[in-house]
Amino acid sequence: MLSERRLEVLRAIVQDYVGTEEPVGSKALTERHKLGVSPATVRNDMAVLEDEGFIAQPHTSAGRIPTDKGYRLFVDKLAGVKPLSSPERRAIQNFLDGAVDLDDVVGRTVRLLAQLTRQVAVVQYPSLTRSTVRHVELLSLAPARLMLVLITDTGRVEQRMIDCPAPFGETSLADLRARLNSRVVGRRFSDVPQLVQDLPESFESEDRGTVSTVLSTLLETLVEETEERLMIGGTSNLTRFGHDFPLMIRPVLEALEEQVVLLKLLGEAKDSGMTVRIGHENAHEGLNSTSVVAVGYGSGDEAVAKLGVVGPTRMDYPGTMGAVRAVARYVGQILAES
């Protein structure tokens, strides 16, 4: 186990490096932090930290920079979550209030998070499978053409066109609408398939085809949209990556364009509590030099989706974690109110 002082040295290295973006040497460390020991001692500690793999030298005769493992230790043991200042909290609330619909909430959240952390923000739309059904609507647009509209308790709305095999009367439509709603309203989307399974049987044979079509579209929608949607923002913050950013930025931008990658990224995060993935801990290669801070949010106790930020491993972890957590809480509140 590392001694107290060595941990302190590591903490100092991380803090200085995050601040200056330059390898930090033993002398500078003793000057800027009250470690109570001489540079020579710090050098010895650094040698140990390097042996253990917590820090590294870019080249001989340069200062040290933290490794992924070093950041990991820092995040786990040395750093807390820095709470936001109360002006910041007020700013969040002001910014998120006044959103008119779910798109707006998500959009504002992304911008807010990007601005607060000065990093790239990713916000997932509330998941269908974890939401409950608020309403199912069937609209007749043409004799044999229906529109299916799904509304979730989190305000999400999905719609699909349906071409019916046969014309469908207004009364049958009203009947189907009523029966559908009575079965699924208030239930979880993941339970919907079983709940509607036997519906066609209770209809006249002439309508049965259409009912089946509607139901299969409904189920299809559930499946398709389980590939969740998300929104990202603040990509211009990537330019803050550092002096070597031209090399970094390419794969990161590419990764950010792949919704699949991002969804997997957020999916890997724990359902509750905050998850921090540092550098190579991220499965995706393009993100090997980034860290991801993610957390679930929801209108109740349970998370309905996740949000987070992507930034350089060299980031202000306590501040970022604080901002992410705070934003998630407020978004949860907003969703619960609507």
Add this chain to the structure above:
Amino acid sequence: MLSERRLEVLRAIVQDYVGTEEPVGSKALTERHKLGVSPATVRNDMAVLEDEGFIAQPHTSAGRIPTDKGYRLFVDKLAGVKPLSSPERRAIQNFLDGAVDLDDVVGRTVRLLAQLTRQVAVVQYPSLTRSTVRHVELLSLAPARLMLVLITDTGRVEQRMIDCPAPFGETSLADLRARLNSRVVGRRFSDVPQLVQDLPESFESEDRGTVSTVLSTLLETLVEETEERLMIGGTSNLTRFGHDFPLMIRPVLEALEEQVVLLKLLGEAKDSGMTVRIGHENAHEGLNSTSVVAVGYGSGDEAVAKLGVVGPTRMDYPGTMGAVRAVARYVGQILAES
């Protein structure tokens, strides 16, 4: 007026520079193009072209690069629109077919355009004001809580929650729904305000408050959503900007994050025909070193929205214009079918 040959020299310079990204000299020009004259002659022509402001030297004793004015002349007089190859056309069709809803169409279009042009793609959602109403739906979610759903002929769907001043009976609701639809279905959104103006009068006094609330929400939605939505993609193509891209990319990314800026950008494009804005022709400062190729698209003859790409001024104009035009046409077809 410039002689035929001088125009030919300009064309050659643009082509070479676009290909190599390096200032092009007189000798290289005569070697790579069959101009039929010696380097010295080309030098004289270049001197003239420089006097006229079509080309410039980054520094003395370097080759020439086209100026914005040079590209402008190239686009207007020297370059055609390169039609896509038929495999490319097939690829477009395959890629766009199978989109399930409007979001999907727009998303696929963005990806397609980014891939074809290897530049940043911007696609605007079909505008509300230029669309016609396909259906207006009112759903009762709770005794005094309604949801308003607007559906356009282009497949766009907007929804809003409405808190009613008083409970609203099912029959009144059906009544309002029917009357609303009979008035506005098939009409343009921009005409809706007049069409519904006198609706409240025909209702019982107890319902009049709610009807007014619904109508004002409807009108609000029309106004708010006139700030059009759009989707962008292919930002990782920004890394292809050139060797000086670290300086370029920042303002461009920032501009791309501002929907307002992008909407203005597309708004400046002509309604019909293709618009090319080169370098400083773009009002926004951050985009002074980019060119924008934009075109309207629509389900019928009329444009319902625009799409385009943003790339370095040093771009393959004929190819880009061809791709943009082709994609716009196919998207128009897809919208018309749905």
Add this chain to the structure above:
DNA sequence: GCTGGCACTCGTACGCATCGAGTGCCAGGA
């Protein structure tokens, strides 16, 4: 009006010396 020749410019590449931050190691002291 085109061409070959020629002097000139200026950015790039390369070699070389200097500088200094930072290191590792060691002997001596608490």
Add this chain to the structure above:
DNA sequence: TCCTGGCACTCGATGCGTACGAGTGCCAGC
């Protein structure tokens, strides 16, 4: 056992002078 000061060493960054060469402008001649 642990800390400290001292010292030689490493190696990237910086600055400078030179050589090179692509490219130009100009001019005399065809």
